[in-house]
Amino acid sequence: MQISSRFSIGVHILSLLAIRPQDHHTSEWLAGSVGTNPVVIRRVLGHLKKAGLANVKAGSGGATLARELDEITLLDVYRAVDVVEEGRLFHMHEQPNPACPVGANIEQVLRLMMVKAQAAMEGVLAAVTMRELVDVLAREIEGKRAGNG
Amino acid sequence: MQISSRFSIGVHILSLLAIRPQDHHTSEWLAGSVGTNPVVIRRVLGHLKKAGLANVKAGSGGATLARELDEITLLDVYRAVDVVEEGRLFHMHEQPNPACPVGANIEQVLRLMMVKAQAAMEGVLAAVTMRELVDVLAREIEGKRAGNG
DNA sequence: GTAAGACGTAACTATAATAGTTACAACGAA
DNA sequence: TTCGTTGTAACTATTATAGTTACGTCTTAC
Secondary structure: OOEOOHHHHHHHHHHHHHHOOOOOOOHHHHHHHHOOOHHHHHHHHHHHHHOOOEEEOOOOOOEEEOOOHHHOEHHHHHHHOOOOOOOOOEOOOOOOOOOOHHHHHHHHHHHHHHHHHHHHHHHHHHOOEHHHHHHHHHHHHHHHHOOOO | OOEOOHHHHHHHHHHHHHHOOOOOOOHHHHHHHHOOOHHHHHHHHHHHHHOOOEEEOOOOOOEEEOOOHHHOEHHHHHHHOOOOOOOOOEOOOOOOOOOOHHHHHHHHHHHHHHHHHHHHHHHHHHOOEHHHHHHHHHHHHHHHHOOOO
């Protein structure tokens, strides 16, 4: 199983808001770059708004960043779009037999490892800010424009 | 989304094989401890067998460890049961617009981070052997038997 | 040899999440 | 007051999980 693309869509949206601050970012416009339906964008944007990462103007429309890029980590986005429940990246089978010594104790032992593994993954996301990502992205774009891509 | 319980079931099965080496481990017996259907056990056991972690006797039945506990890491089990495709823990949206600078470059930039995050998670699993897990488990069981649980 | 028990696998089901789509009320700005 | 947009409900198709029944095949023991 995979972590929902809501995460990558969220990062894509924030990157667009950062790189093209002058444009009018309607859900239709954003959907054009992401390659999906405007409603999918509105749903992700709703998550970003709720998490305080983006502002969305009702009526006239258009989204903007609600925070500096330095103050948004990939973990913030990941948590905002609600792709993995806290400490529950791994699904543990639910009815181990309490009458069996192994069944009665496997969960708490294995859970330790699972939480640690998940934390390591999320630690990597926490260490990358949208500023860094957008900088790499901008360099990538510039590189291709110069004919090196 | 969550990583399939095939992983936790696989660990549970191997723990049983290790802790009770004398028993006749049929899928029915294992299913009793895991709390599921024998067919589910056979399917997971099939993965473990294919990966060289367990032996399963046809006809008379019964599973045994195919390797020393020290030589089985949690990552081996995780890979054996095929819960996450290599480098694809995260699902990236699939049609970013190549005509948009961001759409054309977001994937390769974001993919870097995703792979790194996944690797960190798997690194934790790689660092834990079934020997270590079974030792902790055995201590846990012994502790409860002594009335401290 | 043959009967009993167990594995391997196919086939079907229910459940849940994802992601796309249409539709529409509410809102804001020109 | 009209136009474009947001927020959200409702529906769909697709996919994965996990449980279940069923059955052919195999091993062992009698």
